[in-house]
Every structure is written in C-alpha cells, then in structure tokens.
Amino acid sequence: MDKKSKPFSDLADRIRFFEEIGAGFVFKSEAPRRAARPEGPRMADVRSDYGTNVPGSGPSGPAGESGLDLPRSARTLEDIAAEVRTCRKCGLAAGRTLAVPGEGNPKSPLLFVGEGPGHDEDVQGRPFVGRAGQLLTKIIQAMGYDRSEVFIANVVKCRPPENRVPHREEAETCAPFLLEQISVLRPRVIVTLGKTAVDFFLPDVKAMGMIRGNFQEWHGLPIMPTFHPSYLIRNEGNKEIKRMVWNDMQKVMAFLRGD
Ligand code: SF4
Numbered sequence: 001m002d003k004k005s006k007p008f009s010d011l012a013d014r015i016r017f018f019e020e021i022g023a024g025f026v027f028k029s030e031a032p033r034r035a036a037r038p039e040g041p042r043m044a045d046v047r048s049d050y051g052t053n054v055p056g057s058g059p060s061g062p063a064g065e066s067g068l069d070l071p072r073s074a075r076t077l078e079d080i081a082a083e084v085r086t087c088r089k090c091g092l093a094a095g096r097t098l099a100v101p102g103e104g105n106p107k108s109p110l111l112f113v114g115e116g117p118g119h120d121e122d123v124q125g126r127p128f129v130g131r132a133g134q135l136l137t138k139i140i141q142a143m144g145y146d147r148s149e150v151f152i153a154n155v156v157k158c159r160p161p162e163n164r165v166p167h168r169e170e171a172e173t174c175a176p177f178l179l180e181q182i183s184v185l186r187p188r189v190i191v192t193l194g195k196t197a198v199d200f201f202l203p204d205v206k207a208m209g210m211i212r213g214n215f216q217e218w219h220g221l222p223i224m225p226t227f228h229p230s231y232l233i234r235n236e237g238n239k240e241i242k243r244m245v246w247n248d249m250q251k252v253m254a255f256l257r258g259d
Pocket residue numbers: 084087088089090091092093099156157158170173174
C-alpha cells in the first residue's frame with residue numbers, strides 16, 4: 001500500500017509540473033491548494049459510511065453518496081485481492097511476476113482505472129508505480145490529494161506481454177474482479193485512464209475523442225474519461241494534452257466539491 005509518496009524530486013520539479021499543466025495557481029501558496037480540495041475532512045479521514053462527510057451533491061445523488069446501482073459484494077477488498085494474486089483464469093497469468101489487484105483508500109470517493117500492469121507494476125505487485133504512475137501521482141497531488149487518499153486499479157490485473165493492449169477475452173475474464181472492487185468501494189466518481197478503461201465501462205464508444213473530458217454515466221456513477229498518463233509521456237512536449245487532462249481533473253474536483 002502506498003505511503004505518502006513524494007514523486008516531486010525537488011521544488012523546481014514541482015513548480016515546472018504545475019506550470020506545464022496550467023495549474024501554476026496551485027503552487028502559489030498552500031492556501032489555494034487546500035481550496036482546490038473539497039471542504040471538510042480529507043478523504044483519508046472519512047470513516048463513517050463513506051462520502052457522508054464530503055459536502056456537495058451532483059448527478060450521483062444526495063451529498064456524499066455513491067449513485068452506484070449495483071449490489072454491494074459481501075467480500076472485502078482484501079478478499080478480492082487475495083483471489084487476484086492466485087488467479088490463473090486467463091493466459092496473462094503465465095507471463096506475470098506478480099498480479100496487481102489495486103490499492104488505495106477503501107473509503108475513497110475517487111477511483112482511477114487504468115489498462116493493466118507494466119513492467120514495474122508486475123515486479124512490485126502495485127499499480128501505477130512506473131514512469132506513468134509517477135505522472136499519475138503528480139496529477140493526483142495537483143488535484144490536492146495524496147495518492148494514498150484515492151483508489152487505483154486496472155482493467156486487467158496481470159501484465160500483458162510486451163505491454164500490449166489486453167485482448168478482449170482477457171479483459172472479459174478479469175472483469176468480475178474490477179466490478180466487485182467497484183461494488184465494494186462504491187466511489188462517487190470514476191476516472192478512466194485511456195481507451196482500454198473506457199472500453200470496459202462504455203464498450204460502444206469508438207474513439208476517446210468522442211467523450212474525453214465529458215462525464216459519462218455508468219450504473220448511476222459519473223465517469224470522467226481522460227488520457228492515460230503514458231500517452232502524456234509519449235507526447236511529452238505537448239502541453240496542450242497536459243492541459244486537457246488537467247481540465248478533465250478540474251471537472252472531477254468540482255463534482256466532488258458539489259459545484
Ligand atoms: S489477468 Fe485477471 S483473469 Fe487473468 S490471470 Fe490475471 S487476475 Fe486472473
């Protein structure tokens with residue numbers, strides 16, 4: 001489980017990142033950074049029926065409640081993770097080092113869903129710990145949260161060979177794990193990272209460009225589709241793509257605030 005990660009190597013690195021994504025205001029002082037997060041307790045401090053301490057309301061229903069219309073699994077996240085770690089239901093099991101169930105705050109109203117583990121994740125058994133993961137961690141911090149305050153998972157839990165896109169049958173075989181995780185987490189909003197994650201929730205969408213940056217609905221939950229951090233890395237010099245992702249995250253922040 002992630003402990004207070006510190007992906008910014010130094011102050012200059014932090015300033016540069018916020019400026020690049022058009023969030024320079026976040027850095028000017030700690031006050032605006034706090035203002036950017038929902039008022040009330042930090043997400044990590046939500047201890048009762050989660051979300052009831054998060055003010056605001058939105059398309060997911062009354063203040064702080066998940067709008068998820070799926071039944072709640074009787075299992076815990078750790079029950080699910082334990083099954084994932086020994087699962088051999090699809091061919092991806094053969095090539096993995098460690099399965100990567102996902103990690104984070106089980107009470108988080110915010111869930112990030114990516115495609116699948118890469119090399120670093122496969123070795124460590126943790127999601128988004130490689131270069132793309134470090135960028136995601138920076139984005140989460142730019143939103144005003146610590147990585148450990150949100151939950152991060154993937155569509156498939158084992159690394160596809162050569163980091164290829166998971167085959168449809170692999171994603172379908174693994175789908176019950178992510179669905180069950182969501183039914184236990186009951187987040188208020190899901191951020192999908194890249195097209196594979198979009199395909200999981202919205203299989204009829206042909207291209208990211210059709211929906212990126214616009215809330216979609218899935219089983220009563222708002223879903224914000226945005227680019228995968230690895231796409232930002234592949235287009236490292238393109239500040240416009242970073243700004244698009246930052247705009248998407250600002251919409252998520254506003255939703256959680258109840259704006
Ligand atoms: S990818 Fe999913 S279904 Fe396939 S072996 Fe891993 S945990 Fe099991």
